[in-house]
Amino acid sequence: MTAREHVTDAIVVGAGFAGLYQLIRLRDLGLDTVVLERAPQVGGTWYWNRYPGARCDITSLDYSYSFDAELQQEWEWSEKFATQPEILRYAEHVADRFDLNRDIRFGRAVTAARWEEQTQTWTVTVMPADRWGAPQDHSAGELYRAKYLILAVGNLSAAHLPDIAGIADFAGRSFHSAQWPEDGVDFTGRRVGIIGTGSTGIQIIPLVAEQAGHLTVFHRTPNFSLPAGNRPLHPEEVRERKADYPAYRERARHSFTGVPVPVPTRSVFEVTAQERERVFEEAWESGVYGALLASFTDLSTDADANELAAEFIRRKVRSLVEDPELAAVLEPRGNYFGTKRTCLDTGYYQTFNRPDTTLVDLRQEPLVRITRTGVATEGRHVELDDLIFATGFDAMTGSLLAIDPVGRGGLALSEAWREGPYTFLGLAAHDFPNMFFITGPGSPSVLSNMIVSIEQHVDWVTGFIERAERDGAPAMHPTEQAQREWMQTVHDEAAKTLYLHGNSWYLGANVPGKPRVFMPYVGGVGQYRDIAEREEADGYPNWERV
Ligand code: FAD
Ligand code: N01
Numbered sequence: 175m176t177a178r179e180h181v182t183d184a185i186v187v188g189a190g191f192a193g194l195y196q197l198i199r200l201r202d203l204g205l206d207t208v209v210l211e212r213a214p215q216v217g218g219t220w221y222w223n224r225y226p227g228a229r230c231d232i233t234s235l236d237y238s239y240s241f242d243a244e245l246q247q248e249w250e251w252s253e254k255f256a257t258q259p260e261i262l263r264y265a266e267h268v269a270d271r272f273d274l275n276r277d278i279r280f281g282r283a284v285t286a287a288r289w290e291e292q293t294q295t296w297t298v299t300v301m302p303a304d305r306w307g308a309p310q311d312h313s314a315g316e317l318y319r320a321k322y323l324i325l326a327v328g329n330l331s332a333a334h335l336p337d338i339a340g341i342a343d344f345a346g347r348s349f350h351s352a353q354w355p356e357d358g359v360d361f362t363g364r365r366v367g368i369i370g371t372g373s374t375g376i377q378i379i380p381l382v383a384e385q386a387g388h389l390t391v392f393h394r395t396p397n398f399s400l401p402a403g404n405r406p407l408h409p410e411e412v413r414e415r416k417a418d419y420p421a422y423r424e425r426a427r428h429s430f431t432g433v434p435v436p437v438p439t440r441s442v443f444e445v446t447a448q449e450r451e452r453v454f455e456e457a458w459e460s461g462v463y464g465a466l467l468a469s470f471t472d473l474s475t476d477a478d479a480n481e482l483a484a485e486f487i488r489r490k491v492r493s494l495v496e497d498p499e500l501a502a503v504l505e506p507r508g509n510y511f512g513t514k515r516t517c518l519d520t521g522y523y524q525t526f527n528r529p530d531t532t533l534v535d536l537r538q539e540p541l542v543r544i545t546r547t548g549v550a551t552e553g554r555h556v557e558l559d560d561l562i563f564a565t566g567f568d569a570m571t572g573s574l575l576a577i578d579p580v581g582r583g584g585l586a587l588s589e590a591w592r593e594g595p596y597t598f599l600g601l602a603a604h605d606f607p608n609m610f611f612i613t614g615p616g617s618p619s620v621l622s623n624m625i626v627s628i629e630q631h632v633d634w635v636t637g638f639i640e641r642a643e644r645d646g647a648p649a650m651h652p653t654e655q656a657q658r659e660w661m662q663t664v665h666d667e668a669a670k671t672l673y674l675h676g677n678s679w680y681l682g683a684n685v686p687g688k689p690r691v692f693m694p695y696v697g698g699v700g701q702y703r704d705i706a707e708r709e710e711a712d713g714y715p716n717w718e719r720v
Contacts, residue, residue, distance in 0.1 A: 182208045182319075187323075189218065190265075193612075194274055195628060209278040209279070210279050222331070223354065233255060236623055283303040284299070287609075294649045300316045325614075329619055332576060337686065345546045362386075366390070371396070372517070377519070393503065398512070398516050403461025427703060430699060440470055442471075466483060473511070474512055484506065568685050570595070574587060581606035587603070590605060599616060603651070610638075620680070621696060
């Protein structure tokens, strides 16, 4: 490789909401910063996930930046839950408004990063990326060198394709939901199959069912899904929220999930059956993410309490699906409610009342292989024109380990994390000096309104760098002991809940061979912020120079 070399103060990888805000803040410090992004434009998640029905399940008035008063006043959301195109337009607007694109190198995949002991800098290897972000043309590589490396690569950015026999044999069109063609896909009149009924599949299924000639859903684990109750925003509610934004955002920052919803005060066992039903019903109807799980104090921690909510949802499924046999397949069982990410849907269960939609229960007839013309289960062969994989992500660590930074003493992140991710506050790792994660494993990240968590992490990292620059500090990393203690805290918090019993991607359970470690911090956004702020106020006692 003949590599050109560029030297800057800071390198940010990723131009999603994390990378964009990090660029703004590092510019504020006067640091020469470059952002490396494998996509051809900004947006991250909202650039890649263009499948039909893609939208947020945190309300748009919450899922937006708070750092700039004018930005949040001027931007107009149209719906309660914004669609992917609208969120992407918002990301583009932010990039234009703050003139960010001039410091972003698009179509560049970071393939390696190495800490150079002598110069105390990071050297990053970059390749031109193909349309799906994969590195290509190794002869055209470049090197970037900088004192600070910030990995804003996303928790849900490494698409996961399961290892199903014959997957390469399919001769029809196939799509992964997170690598959706920019021009969209026309399914009119076609025989379409979909594998995967997580949050993504549940959004895709109703819309593709409407368009396709016939839709076959290959269904393994039934998920808990609640109605989104999406609707246009009323001008009055927007006016009220905008008037209250400063105080509202502050409440969000100190809330449990990054959305300031009322905190439950009662155990589900303290109330009568009628009162319980009323509260569940109200939460079901609210279309607020997490409202049902947070309707009593003990639904996340007590198996019997959780079962009451789970049974409430199963009854709803039975009322929405006309055929009792299909309803039985769709009733969520096998995981506690809330331990896999709860879905919000628009007409998901009702789709199975359509005559042109078939549900195949893979627990009864396991998937055997994909063939040239369709999908074979133990019970049948389904002929298909198109096959959709809504099979999720190598979450939280996938994009970090794809880069696999090499830190002090030649230690690769993959080696340091052989038994699972190991970080201090999800912000940094011992032996990887001056390298930071935005919403890394060990922080609330995917259990929160991500924009609240992104802003908090970016502000924290910026404060750390500001102080290092001001004091002329040498390169720093968290101590081994602090990191060990923090990971114990992350585990202990999870052990107070039912999360450890779930079969979720939070635990790495969806990727064969991935260590089973509960990765996010479940103690809540507000509590986490207090801990991180204390670390800063105390002068970073858990960090050491290298
Ligand atoms: P991303 O948006 O993932 O951006 C990371 C960027 O890094 C990407 O552009 C990627 O191309 C780039 N990158 C990664 N590796 C490399 C590399 N090696 N070289 C160069 N570039 C690289 N969160 C919520 O809070 N509420 C929601 O309702 C919600 N809905 C979601 C719906 C979907 C379909 C998905 C997939 C996620 C959703 N999320 C939601 C989570 C969402 O990922 C975050 O809210 C947020 O967009 C993450 O921003 P980010 O910048 O951290 O990461
Ligand atoms: O991925 P998932 P996702 N054979 O991992 C199935 C966010 N998000 O893309 O459960 C058959 O949840 C798998 O089955 P099983 C959100 O954080 C948010 O849907 O392993 N099936 C499962 O049904 C979310 O949690 C929104 O039995 C196979 C599905 O594929 C995260 O992104 C929208 C299989 C994967 O579900 C990921 O969601 C979309 C196999 N071999 C995404 N392998 C919002 O609404 C996998 N599956 C905000």
